[in-house]
Amino acid sequence: MARFWVCLAGAGIFLACVVLHEHFYGSGVLMNFAFQVSWRTEKLLYRLDLDWPHYSEYFTGTTFCVAVDSVNGLVYVAQRGDNIPKVLVFTEDGYFLRAWNYTVDTPHGMFAASTPYEQSVWITDVGSGSYGHTVKKYNSVGDLVQVLGTAGKKGTGLNPLQFDNPAELYVEDTGDIYIVDGDGGLNNRLIKLSQDFMILWLHGENGTGPAKFNIPHSVTLDSAGRVWVADRGNKRIQVFDKDTGEWLGAWSSCFTEEGPSSVRFTPDRKYLVVAQLNLSRLLVLAGPPVGSIGDCSVVSTIQLADQVLPHLLEVDQKTGAIYVAEIGAKQVQKFVPFSGYIAAFST
Ligand SMILES: *[C@@H]1O[C@H](CO)[C@@H](O)[C@H](O)[C@H]1NC(C)=O
Ligand SMILES: *[C@@H]1O[C@H](CO)[C@@H](O)[C@H](O)[C@H]1NC(C)=O
Numbered sequence: 001m002a003r004f005w006v007c008l009a010g011a012g013i014f015l016a017c018v019v020l021h022e023h024f025y026g027s028g029v030l031m032n033f034a035f036q037v038s039w040r041t042e043k044l045l046y047r048l049d050l051d052w053p054h055y056s057e058y059f060t061g062t063t064f065c066v067a068v069d070s071v072n073g074l075v076y077v078a079q080r081g082d083n084i085p086k087v088l089v090f091t092e093d094g095y096f097l098r099a100w101n102y103t104v105d106t107p108h109g110m111f112a113a114s115t116p117y118e119q120s121v122w123i124t125d126v127g128s129g130s131y132g133h134t135v136k137k138y139n140s141v142g143d144l145v146q147v148l149g150t151a152g153k154k155g156t157g158l159n160p161l162q163f164d165n166p167a168e169l170y171v172e173d174t175g176d177i178y179i180v181d182g183d184g185g186l187n188n189r190l191i192k193l194s195q196d197f198m199i200l201w202l203h204g205e206n207g208t209g210p211a212k213f214n215i216p217h218s219v220t221l222d223s224a225g226r227v228w229v230a231d232r233g234n235k236r237i238q239v240f241d242k243d244t245g246e247w248l249g250a251w252s253s254c255f256t257e258e259g260p261s262s263v264r265f266t267p268d269r270k271y272l273v274v275a276q277l278n279l280s281r282l283l284v285l286a287g288p289p290v291g292s293i294g295d296c297s298v299v300s301t302i303q304l305a306d307q308v309l310p311h312l313l314e315v316d317q318k319t320g321a322i323y324v325a326e327i328g329a330k331q332v333q334k335f336v337p338f339s340g341y342i343a344a345f346s347t
């Protein structure tokens with residue numbers, strides 16, 4: 001399988017990015033100024049781990065998503081294709097452990113939710129077959145333990161709960177679940193469920209206004225009790241209070257070229273890592289302050305090769321490593337923080 005070189009942001013990319021900017025935007029003085037300031041402050045934060053996984057031959061389909069169980073050092077990858085294993089389990093140091101495809105139709109997003117007592121992975125399934133339009137929980141060896149939604153029937157209903165192209169989910173330690181539904185289907189909504197799967201609140205409308213969505217594609221939480229949603233079609237990230245669902249604001253100035261596909265915080269909450277699919281680019285944004293979220297700012301970029309297409313990513317909440325599921329390159333790549341960054345972590 002081909003490996004793709006990445007252009008890491010550093011002193012060298014400053015010039016390259018300015019040239020790009022001139023190309024796309026002409027020579028508006030104000031824009032030039034804004035770009036130069038943001039690129040000049042870029043930091044080199046991550047390097048590609050060419051050794052993960054040890055054998056990339058396991059990627060036999062289109063790799064749509066990745067999840068990390070940092071408690072147990074496991075990395076789950078889900079891929080699409082015919083007559084292949086759909087879920088692959090690796091160790092975080094790159095060894096393949098096992099695979100399954102039973103009851104998995106067309107995986108889109110995933111989340112590993114582990115406690116000291118239970119290893120599990122949740123998968124959103126956008127298939128139109130008998131396991132599709134659902135959000136499913138598996139144990140670590142692939143036994144199906146929970147199905148949310150009405151299997152095989154897409155819809156907009158809440159009782160019983162139905163999904164159409166559920167994109168991703170985030171599960172809190174308490175068991176509360178946040179689901180974004182979805183990826184271009186009938187629904188454009190964010191739903192919070194309790195640990196016993198009752199709806200606690202939801203935002204359920206299409207549109208461009210506050211708390212409305214156009215392809216809510218990825219969801220995560222920060223440590224200040226806020227829910228961050230990649231509202232991809234609206235080229236913004238929207239932020240909500242996790243307890244009340246109240247709309248707290250949006251970040252959009254970093255996404256004028258393309259909306260965010262994936263959102264994940266680093267373990268120290270210093271950065272928010274975002275994927276831009278068609279640009280084949282990862283943005284490392286400054287983590288938000290507590291209180292007013294202000295506006296976003298790009299700290300660093302990781303430019304992948306053209307057509308790599310990073311779809312969803314995950315950040316290991318112990319080591320800070322970023323795993324990127326690439327639907328163009330059909331592989332998952334791992335980026336590790338430079339040691340300086342790790343040192344910064346532990347102080
Ligand atoms: C499930 O995966 C196995 C290989 O692990 C493959 O032989 C089989 O065809 C797959 N089944 C489906 C329905 O994709
Ligand atoms: C929601 O968005 C979809 C896709 O953009 C559109 O087809 C549909 O008409 C919208 N529904 C409403 C209620 O605006």
Ligand SMILES: *[C@@H]1O[C@H](CO)[C@@H](O)[C@H](O)[C@H]1NC(C)=O
Pocket residue numbers: 232258259261277278
């Ligand atoms: C990426 O490009 C494809 C093909 O042009 C388009 O259908 C899709 O909407 C784009 N996705 C994003 C996130 O811009």
